[in-house]
Amino acid sequence: MNNFDMPALRKGTACIKWDFQEADFGRTGLLPFSIADADYRTYQPIIDALKQRVDNGVIGYTDLNEEYFSAVKGWCSRRHGWTPESSWIVPVGGIVPAMSTAIEVLTEPGAGVIVQPPVYDPFYSIIEASGRKILKNDLLKTDDGYRMDLAGLEKLAENGASMLLLCSPHNPVCRVWTYEELKALADICRRYGIIVVSDEIHWDLILGDRPHVTMGTFPELYDQLIVCTSCSKTFNLAGLETSNLIIPGARIREQYQAYLYARYLFVPNTLGLEAVKAAYKDGDDWVDRQCAYLRKNAQIVKDFLEEKLPEVRLADVEGTYLLWLDMTAFGLSSDELVSRIAEAGAGLNSGVHYGEAYDGFVRMNVACPEQQLTEGLNCILKALKGAES
Numbered sequence: 001m002n003n004f005d006m007p008a009l010r011k012g013t014a015c016i017k018w019d020f021q022e023a024d025f026g027r028t029g030l031l032p033f034s035i036a037d038a039d040y041r042t043y044q045p046i047i048d049a050l051k052q053r054v055d056n057g058v059i060g061y062t063d064l065n066e067e068y069f070s071a072v073k074g075w076c077s078r079r080h081g082w083t084p085e086s087s088w089i090v091p092v093g094g095i096v097p098a099m100s101t102a103i104e105v106l107t108e109p110g111a112g113v114i115v116q117p118p119v120y121d122p123f124y125s126i127i128e129a130s131g132r133k134i135l136k137n138d139l140l141k142t143d144d145g146y147r148m149d150l151a152g153l154e155k156l157a158e159n160g161a162s163m164l165l166l167c168s169p170h171n172p173v174c175r176v177w178t179y180e181e182l183k184a185l186a187d188i189c190r191r192y193g194i195i196v197v198s199d200e201i202h203w204d205l206i207l208g209d210r211p212h213v214t215m216g217t218f219p220e221l222y223d224q225l226i227v228c229t230s231c232s233k234t235f236n237l238a239g240l241e242t243s244n245l246i247i248p249g250a251r252i253r254e255q256y257q258a259y260l261y262a263r264y265l266f267v268p269n270t271l272g273l274e275a276v277k278a279a280y281k282d283g284d285d286w287v288d289r290q291c292a293y294l295r296k297n298a299q300i301v302k303d304f305l306e307e308k309l310p311e312v313r314l315a316d317v318e319g320t321y322l323l324w325l326d327m328t329a330f331g332l333s334s335d336e337l338v339s340r341i342a343e344a345g346a347g348l349n350s351g352v353h354y355g356e357a358y359d360g361f362v363r364m365n366v367a368c369p370e371q372q373l374t375e376g377l378n379c380i381l382k383a384l385k386g387a388e389s
């Protein structure tokens with residue numbers, strides 16, 4: 001049996017997606033397709049490396065060594081054609097807290113921070129929590145899928161925005177941005193001195209034909225760029241809270257690090273470091289196989305919808321495992337859709353969380369064994385065919 005076909009034992013492990021459903025759905029016992037982690041086991045050499053480290057019997061303070069730097073740089077270089085210098089690598093815990101720190105450290109209170117809705121909802125809350133202003137540059141919805149509104153971006157830039165939170169690939173619309181789109185964005189941000197925090201947490205999960213282009217491709221932006229990378233989605237290690245920011249520009253990097261040092265926020269997670277080394281050392285083949293599996297899962301959803309629920313429109317799946325479903329044809333709000341689908345047994349995310357204009361949309365995580373996916377699709381069918389009558 002394919003590793004990805006085997007359900008991991010998650011229920012009963014205090015797993016957010018399986019064991020804490022009450023808060024999101026008002027009920028329990030659902031097949032979950034919500035929070036962004038995967039329901040299959042990670043790459044076995046990571047598990048072996050963790051076991052070996054635990055067997056040492058002491059999980060003391062640890063720091064980054066040359067082996068760590070070369071593993072991270074090797075991955076960036078092999079998988080993304082970009083080789084950062086070791087000194088640019090800043091280890092952090094989660095990407096969201098790290099982005100939140102970037103806002104606090106690199107912008108002034110009240111400054112404008114651009115986001116491009118519909119987008120991963122914590123982008124909004126971290127801006128608000130820091131007392132900065134959310135500047136929305138909504139994606140354009142065209143017949144050919146979602147596009148960045150570069151004219152809108154330029155307008156916000158002209159009006160004095162300080163920072164842009166880029167989601168690349170974009171959660172939840174599954175876009176893998178083109179070189180041209182990113183180059184244009186880089187040009188605008190460089191001209192207006194806007195710091196780009198590029199959240200590339202999904203950069204290894206490319207399901208369409210177009211390769212991911214990291215913002216590290218644009219040296220003209222290096223003085224004002226943070227690239228956020230992690231093994232957490234790629235290798236299903238979110239609970240280890242170990243990620244790497246890559247900050248090429250010395251000035252903003254030193255500012256960022258000074259903030260961390262002053263608050264003693266610089267001690268890495270010992271087990272997280274082991275996992276990153278094992279993953280990046282030679283996890284390439286596992287990630288390629290995972291992407292093939294996710295591609296197949298996305299196709300299963302597409303075929304199912306085309307055959308049984310043609311009213312639902314699925315955004316082209318270029319990257320991420322978080323599918324974006326337009327269910328507006330049913331005339332229900334996102335919350336009503338989520339609630340009806342939950343009644344039928346499956347947990348999906350409400351689209352309106354990602355942008356006010358997306359009521360009637362839902363997000364579905366397909367990083368799960370095929371059998372679970374098929375059961376979930378049948379729950380959606382039951383919920384929507386019931387909703388129509």
Ligand SMILES: Cc1ncc(COP(=O)(O)O)c(C=O)c1O
Nearest residue numbers: 036094095096097120171199201
């Ligand atoms: C775009 C994006 N950024 C960040 C995160 C979360 O990162 P972390 O758990 O490292 O804070 C997610 C998780 O879904 C995500 O989709």
